[in-house]
Amino acid sequence: MGYTYPDEKGYFGEFGGKFLPETLIPALEELEEAYEKIKKDGDFQRELIYYLREYAGRPTVLYYAKRLTEAVGGAKIYLKREDLLHTGAHKINNTLGQVLLTKKLGKKRIIAETGAGQHGVSTATAASLFGLECVIYMGEEDAERQALNVFRMKLLGAEVKIVKAGSRTLKDAVNEALRDWVTNVRTTHYVIGSALGPHPFPVIVRDFQSIIGRETKEEILEIEGRLPDAVVACVGGGSNAIGMFYPFIEDENVRLIGVEAAGFGLETGQHAASINGGSIGVLHGMKSYFLQDEWGQIEQTHSISAGLDYPGVGPEHAFLKQIGRAEYITATDEEALEGFMLLSRTEGIIPALESSHAVIKAVDIARQLGEGGIVVINLSGRGDKDVQQVKNILDTDRELSERIENRLKNNYKI
Amino acid sequence: MKLTIKEVFERKKPLICYFMAGYPNIHDSLDTARLMIRSGADILEVGIPFSDPVADGTTIQVAHEVALKNGVTPINVFWITKQLKERFPYIPLIAMTYYNPIFVMGEEKFCKIAKESGIDGFIVPDLPPEEAGNFKKIANSYELDVIFLLAPTSDEKRIKLVTEISDSFIYYVSLTGITGARDTLPWEELESKVNQIKRFTEKPVAVGFGVSKKEHSRRLAKIADGVIVGSAIVRLQGKRDMMGIDSLVRELKEGIKEA
Numbered sequence: 001m002g003y004t005y006p007d008e009k010g011y012f013g014e015f016g017g018k019f020l021p022e023t024l025i026p027a028l029e030e031l032e033e034a035y036e037k038i039k040k041d042g043d044f045q046r047e048l049i050y051y052l053r054e055y056a057g058r059p060t061v062l063y064y065a066k067r068l069t070e071a072v073g074g075a076k077i078y079l080k081r082e083d084l085l086h087t088g089a090h091k092i093n094n095t096l097g098q099v100l101l102t103k104k105l106g107k108k109r110i111i112a113e114t115g116a117g118q119h120g121v122s123t124a125t126a127a128s129l130f131g132l133e134c135v136i137y138m139g140e141e142d143a144e145r146q147a148l149n150v151f152r153m154k155l156l157g158a159e160v161k162i163v164k165a166g167s168r169t170l171k172d173a174v175n176e177a178l179r180d181w182v183t184n185v186r187t188t189h190y191v192i193g194s195a196l197g198p199h200p201f202p203v204i205v206r207d208f209q210s211i212i213g214r215e216t217k218e219e220i221l222e223i224e225g226r227l228p229d230a231v232v233a234c235v236g237g238g239s240n241a242i243g244m245f246y247p248f249i250e251d252e253n254v255r256l257i258g259v260e261a262a263g264f265g266l267e268t269g270q271h272a273a274s275i276n277g278g279s280i281g282v283l284h285g286m287k288s289y290f291l292q293d294e295w296g297q298i299e300q301t302h303s304i305s306a307g308l309d310y311p312g313v314g315p316e317h318a319f320l321k322q323i324g325r326a327e328y329i330t331a332t333d334e335e336a337l338e339g340f341m342l343l344s345r346t347e348g349i350i351p352a353l354e355s356s357h358a359v360i361k362a363v364d365i366a367r368q369l370g371e372g373g374i375v376v377i378n379l380s381g382r383g384d385k386d387v388q389q390v391k392n393i394l395d396t397d398r399e400l401s402e403r404i405e406n407r408l409k410n411n412y413k414i
Numbered sequence: 415m416k417l418t419i420k421e422v423f424e425r426k427k428p429l430i431c432y433f434m435a436g437y438p439n440i441h442d443s444l445d446t447a448r449l450m451i452r453s454g455a456d457i458l459e460v461g462i463p464f465s466d467p468v469a470d471g472t473t474i475q476v477a478h479e480v481a482l483k484n485g486v487t488p489i490n491v492f493w494i495t496k497q498l499k500e501r502f503p504y505i506p507l508i509a510m511t512y513y514n515p516i517f518v519m520g521e522e523k524f525c526k527i528a529k530e531s532g533i534d535g536f537i538v539p540d541l542p543p544e545e546a547g548n549f550k551k552i553a554n555s556y557e558l559d560v561i562f563l564l565a566p567t568s569d570e571k572r573i574k575l576v577t578e579i580s581d582s583f584i585y586y587v588s589l590t591g592i593t594g595a596r597d598t599l600p601w602e603e604l605e606s607k608v609n610q611i612k613r614f615t616e617k618p619v620a621v622g623f624g625v626s627k628k629e630h631s632r633r634l635a636k637i638a639d640g641v642i643v644g645s646a647i648v649r650l651q652g653k654r655d656m657m658g659i660d661s662l663v664r665e666l667k668e669g670i671k672e673a
Binding site: 165183282295298 | 464465466467468469471472475479482487488513514515516517518519539540541542544545562563564565566567568569572576587590591592
């Protein structure tokens with residue numbers, strides 16, 4: 001036994017690889033080498049741990065959600081509180097790591113893509129902390145939806161470049177960041193925000209995020225004296241999920257459950273569930289699952305949560321799905337809203353819409369497992385950023401609002 | 415008479431002209447291709463539209479987008495190349511495409527249809543040698559060339575790898591960046607890099623990216639074995655500026671002859 005993926009070529013089974021223009025391949029090789037070094041570099045690890053603890057607020061607590069557990073009626077539900085981190089989400093685990101890595105590479109400029117703006121804000125934050133020049137690419141449509149986050153990034157000293165090409169969303173922001181990287185690769189590091197892209201990015205992001213799962217393991221052993229029956233996390237690109245799953249991969253009795261965004265429903269074609277609704281393809285440097293047409297053209301996606309609104313998924317998730325180690329299910333926009341309101345009402349915690357997908361599916365799993373079971377939700381981010389959007393949706397769609405209220409009344413003991 | 419890519423390079427320093435198939439529509443793009451051949455193009459690079467062309471600058475991005483909006487698929491592109499090959503058998507045709515359309519159709523099927531449609535080789539910018547083993551094997555089994563790229567950032571190790579694996583010629587990317595017409599090129603670096611590459615291989619080296627005028631083709635023909643022009647053509651192609659395309663191709667060709 002022993003899970004040793006990826007292989008030396010950056011493959012998780014048939015997924016992963018390095019599908020990028022020649023200009024960037026030497027930079028990927030350099031990154032791989034530098035990363036191998038810093039992995040074993042005690043000073044680097046100590047510096048990272050210092051900033052994660054003193055600046056970002058680690059370790060995060062594993063909180064027993066007693067009222068949610070009682071309202072659901074089933075297994076005990078725990079929340080891994082990544083939402084309490086500085087900047088409000090797990091993203092900072094990765095950006096601090098990659099910015100420190102940038103310093104080791106001797107580069108002075110970083111670039112990043114962002115959808116809703118969470119990864120952009122987190123990258124701009126880390127850049128500000130370490131005095132690096134920072135450029136964030138954001139699709140025009142996302143920038144309009146998240147104007148406040150654009151201002152936030154500027155406030156932190158970053159330059160925000162609005163992308164008007166293609167669908168003007170996250171996918172196009174990645175394209176534009178890659179174009180910048182091809183042009184400025186000698187001076188610039190690309191801080192990819194999720195566990196995707198060409199090798200070694202999926203490994204780097206996974207490793208920086210896996211502190212989530214490692215802490216969870218220690219904490220649950222201390223509280224419950226045993227491992228959970230299931231861990232649940234939302235999956236867009238998949239960085240918070242892989243961070244939670246990875247340390248549990250060899251613990252075969254722990255179910256690993258990823259929740260993709262089903263948008264208006266898988267059957268409508270308007271969703272962002274690459275594993276459940278997509279097929280194998282190659283984009284953004286990796287072979288994985290993508291939402292694409294029969295000719296390999298990448299399709300438009302839809303999710304209520306901008307952070308999950310991406311047409312692909314990290315290669316390690318594709319692999320974990322294929323070997324059957326992890327399960328991937330979906331939650332619709334409406335279900336996510338139910339999760340959003342359920343957690344707000346039972347625990348006084350407003351979750352990010354992304355994490356709300358995991359919350360609502362954990363309800364089903366807790367009921368399946370029944371009393372005596374333990375389920376952990378990775379609460380990857382907080383919902384402050386989503387409050388305005390949710391208000392608008394509930395105000396304009398009264399029927400939807402009523403349906404959710406009825407379900408909260410009928411399906412839970414609140 | 416039919417000529418392979420290799421045979422054209424043996425006869426002269428070719429002008430290689432890129433156009434986007436299906437831009438601004440299928441028939442106009444076919445006209446662009448025919449015109450470029452009459453104006454002096456020696457080899458054509460045929461762009462297959464893709465939704466996410468990460469190696470391309472704005473000009474060619476727009477061409478990808480418009481062609482896709484027109485519903486252009488690889489099958490339409492192969493129809494164009496078939497027409498071209500029947501009329502101009504002595505002009506080699508290189509399909510330039512991102513990897514996903516090949517992968518999704520299936521490498522075998524893609525190569526088979528390409529071969530039947532008069533294609534002589536492929537340039538796939540997001541498929542570096544490390545990932546290309548299987549595709550190259552299949553393409554070569556259909557007598558199709560796979561041309562690989564080198565860039566200013568490529569070190570000796572990569573130069574060795576690419577010069578060994580690339581069929582018929584090496585595509586040297588003149589600058590660290592994306593496609594797009596430039597006023598000037600990084601001449602000093604370019605010359606020393608092409609010379610460095612030539613120390614590793616007998617295969618010809620053609621230079622592309624940024625090429626937009628006669629001065630470029632003249633200087634490049636002194637350094638390298640072929641000149642590739644893309645965005646400068648595509649910009650005119652989008653405007654259906656046939657006179658502009660004609661004079662650009664002639665001008666570039668003259669530059670090569672003067673070298």
